[in-house]
Amino acid sequence: MNLLDRINARQFSVAVVGLGYVGLPLAVEFARAGIRTIGIDVDASKIDALRAGNNYIRDIADDDVRAVVENGTFAATTEFVPVHDVDVVYICVPTPFTANKEPDISYIVQASEGIAANMRNDQCIILKSTTFPNTTQGHVQPILERGGMKVGRDFYLAFSPERIDPGNKVWHTANTPIVVGGVTPECTKIAAAVNRVIIAKVVEVSSPKVAEMEKLLENIFRSVNIALVNELAQLCDRMGGINMWEVVEAAATKPFGFMPFYPGPGIGGHCILIDPYYLSWLAREHDFVTNFITLAAEVNESMPFYVKQMVLRQVAHMPVTLKAARIVLLGVAFKRDVDDLRHSPALRVMELLTQDGAENICYVDPYVPSLDLFGRTVHAVPYSDSVIADADIVVITTDHTAFDYERIVASARVVVDTRNATKNVRTGREKIHLLGSGE
Ligand SMILES: NC(=O)c1ccc[n+]([C@@H]2O[C@H](COP(=O)([O-])OP(=O)(O)OC[C@H]3O[C@@H](n4cnc5c(N)ncnc54)[C@H](O)[C@@H]3O)[C@@H](O)[C@H]2O)c1
Incomplete structure (x- = not known):
């Protein structure tokens, strides 16, 4: 079976790199859907907590974390080696800014390097961290291709931004529509199929750059409108x-x-x-x-x-x-x-x-x-x-x-x-x- 068939047959596995507010709910959602899931994080204290079945994200039920750890569908590690054995890898690491308010994508770079060192053919990598347009193709893709593999031929790469709203009782991972844009049409198709396993509505766009810009538009829209009412309040x-x-x-x-x-x-x-x-x-x-x-x-x-x-x-x-x-x-x-x-x-x-x-x-x-x-x-x-x-x-x-x-x-x-x-x-x-x- 090729990767798309395996995804549609739900016979695939997932790694989630970065187990914070975005990554852990995503990993738990896949594990709850019966997909074998590995969580990877550089923070050993988070890995220790998860191995003991302990949750640290308020939006997830403690019982959900314990259940997927105990039944073996979810495991956590600080190592990137297990990347080799999974079909899909999500990147959910932080994207802060520097003291001068310039983008800091060093976490994305580090995560990409950890993945590149352990990649094999026929895998799909999906970046979820919010970032500027062209990060996926201009920064992640070259790192993943360093070893000689080529996107669209040997592996698939897409950007699919996160929309989780911590504390929101109505909209959560499964019922919030999500956007996905792959480097090639096949990349989009595969990444969309993966997302559809746990998300009800997936919207495909023509490129990672459109998806990257779309996410920024969402957040700038909020920032501008909040500023408007703040000014009028004054x-x-x-x-x-x-x-x-x-x-x-x-x-x-x-x-x-x-x-x-x-x-x-x-x-x-x-x-x-x-x-x-x-x-x-x-x-x-x-x-x-x-x-x-x-x-x-x-x-x-x-x-x-x-x-x-x-x-x-x-x-x-x-x-x-x-x-x-x-x-x-x-x-x-x-x-x-x-x-x-x-x-x-x-x-x-x-x-x-x-x-x-x-x-x-x-x-x-x-x-x-x-x-x-x-x-x-x-x-x-x-x-x-x-x-x-x-x-x-x-x-x-x-x-x-x-x-x-x-x-x-x-x-x-x-x-x-x-x-x-x-x-x-x-x-x-x-x-x-x-x-x-x-x-
Ligand atoms: N929190 C939200 O509500 C939200 C919503 C939408 C989008 N986002 C975006 O999602 C991304 C992640 O945000 P978050 O809130 O989950 O961050 P977070 O800080 O809660 O979690 C990130 C995790 O990544 C880990 N990490 C850092 N470098 C790593 C590496 N090289 N390898 C493995 N793990 C590594 C950290 O230890 C941490 O546990 C950001 O780009 C953010 O802008 C966040």
């Missing part, structure tokens, strides 16, 4: 008398041509903040300036500064200095109901207030037990009514659903709400200072 506050949240809700009643986005303390995570920079960097190489990306970044990255100003304004009305003010941040993860702290705007707010002299800041977050603040480990404070009541200011930076906002407002003296988390709170509204409320 305008509402400047003008007074118009609540931006009410404006967005009203606009969202239009059944076509409008999609609601909401203001907030800024954007974070591993995607929307970083990915646009991958394209603006590439654009510079072509003497092109991506104005929308730059402007959106400027507005979104100014939001933690805006939140800091909101806090300072409240402190100015109190008989306490910023240095002595007891400030509690509620939620530090970059978005609701996740444990991901990467580039979190809440962390930025904490840093900015600390830089300005605040010495009494603590945070409550059921998902983030500790964090690093300028090289110092800060531990979460367990939630209690007295922690809230003792604070001069409570800042809602992440609107986790686990928080009881009615109770928080009842206990607090002053609440700075950056997420409209208190929208259903009826009593004590005079204590709430909502970003974009125009008050």
